[in-house]
Amino acid sequence: MTSFDRVAVVDWSAASTLSPARPSPDAIWIGLCGPEGAAEYYHRSRDSAEAALRALIAQPGRWLIGFDFPMGYPQGFAARLTGHSGAPAIWHWLADRITDAPDNRNNRFTVAAAINRQFGAGPFWGRPAALALPDLPARKTVNYPALGLTERRLIEQRVPRAQPVWKLYTTGSVGSQALMGLPRIARLAALPGVSVWPFQPPARVVLAEVYPSLLDPLVRAAPGIKDAAQVRLLARALWRLAQAGRLAPLLADVPPEAQAEEGWILGAGHGALLCEAAA
Structure with missing residues (x-):
């Protein structure tokens, strides 16, 4: 599961109203990176974001899609x-x-x-x-x-x-x-060829928990909206590491209880490596 053609990173939102029409902070942003480079896209609603993610999953190739919310809860x-x-x-x-x-x-x-x-x-x-x-x-x-x-x-x-x-x-x-993201994970994980790390065996498309704040030194220096910068930078970092065959350390040493129930943050403990790849 260390080889991916493209990477997406999602900055989620639990907002109870539509986000502003003009791209704004504290909304949903999806960062994409592939051979053509990195970019970010703004979504006003969770329905819009899910539709965009379904369209990505339908594309050919291997995808890593990271979400900035927990995939599980404490043991028990x-x-x-x-x-x-x-x-x-x-x-x-x-x-x-x-x-x-x-x-x-x-x-x-x-x-x-x-x-x-x-x-x-x-x-x-x-x-x-x-x-x-x-x-x-x-x-x-x-x-x-x-x-x-x-x-x-x-x-x-x-x-x-x-x-x-x-x-x-x-x-x-x-x-x-x-609470607002996990029902979407349930639906996306039910699509053919999709699995959720670290709970399920790897598939063509892998969904994972990420923590964009691991890139804080770079995000603080980036112009524009923080949410947009962090999804773009993290997608770029993970894609570059995947192309270089260097994702394995980010996936190792997940405790057994995390593998079954709690989940884990992809890249935890490897902030320096992520910043190096994103820079």
Whole structure:
């Protein structure tokens, strides 16, 4: 799975309204890189982004597609929520319950509150103050050891800057991105020739979790919108490493629990290598 013809990197969004017509920060950006070079594309809605990704997957050749949200949750959560272990069980559970309209209206906070009721007190937290959901605390008050869960996946312990998957609101609320992204992963992974790393054997198209902040030194120096720069630069870095046969170190040493349930960030621990390839 170290040889790819093209790479895409997706900066996802959990926005509840359409992003502005003019390309803006905090929206969905897809960076592409192949033999013709690197570019980035703006999307106002998750429906638009999914349609674009389906079109990419339909193209011939081997694709690596990275998403900047967690593909799994801390160990034990899947079995307690769904009755089945493994990350895909959560993808499909969420796909059956998350509603996501063409204008980005969605029910993620309501679904999180329902999960919290099932667990007793948590694990999710963060919501707009005006949203009346007593089962979803506005601030972090969760006692994770009492729930029998960890606050952070192993990869988030290795990459402390990465936010925990339970945080749903305000800066760095990657938990909302996961709730709105994993149903899309369930649908894309069901397409022929698609697999999700590190949970499934490699296929013609591989979906993976990425963390564009690994390229922060380069992104800060890049002109324009940060989101656009980071997807373009990371796509370029991963594509260049793939062409040089140097992706193997980024894929190695994934702990067993991450391979089955928690997931892993592609490139974690290799920020210097990624920056060298992107520069």
